[in-house]
Amino acid sequence: MADAVVIGAGPNGLVAANLLADAGWSVEVLEEQPEPGGAARHDRGVDPDFVSDLFSAFYPLAAASPVLAGLELHDHGLRWQHAPHVLAHPLTDGRCAVLDRRVEVTADSLEAFAPGDGAAWTRLHDTWQLLRPDLLEALFTPFPPVRSAARVAMRLRAAGGLRMARTLVLPVRRLAEEEFRGEGGGLLLAGNALHADLA
Incomplete structure (x- = not known):
């Protein structure tokens, strides 16, 4: 009999199973699909030399995760690939x-x-x-992230104090309206906010 049963062999289930196993638990992972991976699967069905992502392909928070780093997956072949152009939002007018x-x-x-939106992005x-560093730590620690929140508060003074604190809690649309004159900055902010599930 297993100490823990993990339902689903997607990225989250596999990380949970590995953490429990590393802690000495016996773990059984149950998966409905014929292959593990969940939304992080790929195949070579189009051509053996061409890899197609079946569901999703971008994992910026996973690449930054101290939990994943702690699993030392690089020792088992994991290599993060970083495209120079991470993403793009083309418009029909060519911009x-x-x-x-x-x-x-x-x-x-x-x-x-x-004009000026490049400087605003910078x-x-x-x-x-x-x-x-402290915002990422706040995302990856149990709630409430007291220590990292305190460090963020200290750094906020150097970054503009109350104005920056307000900026951090603005809806992404409002942030784009306040920081950029054109629509390009808003496209990048909104797309990334949607991808990260952070409005």
Whole structure:
């Protein structure tokens, strides 16, 4: 008899099963589908040299997760792939908001929507770099994230104090309206907010 039964062999179920097994529990994983992976599966049905993602393909929070890092999956072959252009929102008129791993490329794409929007993106990026470690820790720790929230509060003073605290809780649409003159910045913010399930 198993100490724990995990229902579903998707990414969350497999991580939970591995954490329990690493803690010394005997674990049984039950999966309805013929293959594990849940929404993170792929196949080579089109051509043996071509990999198709069957459901989803982008896992930015997984790549940043200390829980996944702790599983040391790189020792078992996991390699995160990072495209230079992370995502893009092309419009029918030919303009395209591009999120690139290089902040200047993203800024240039937004500058095409409205003068000054590239600089606005760069300012938001610089603020993110300042707050990133503690915000990510707050996302990955049990609720309430008291320690990381306290560190975020300390860093907020350096990032603009109450104005930045207000910015962090704005709906994404309002944030885009306040930070950008053109629609490109809003396209990038909204798309990422939807993907991360963070409005």
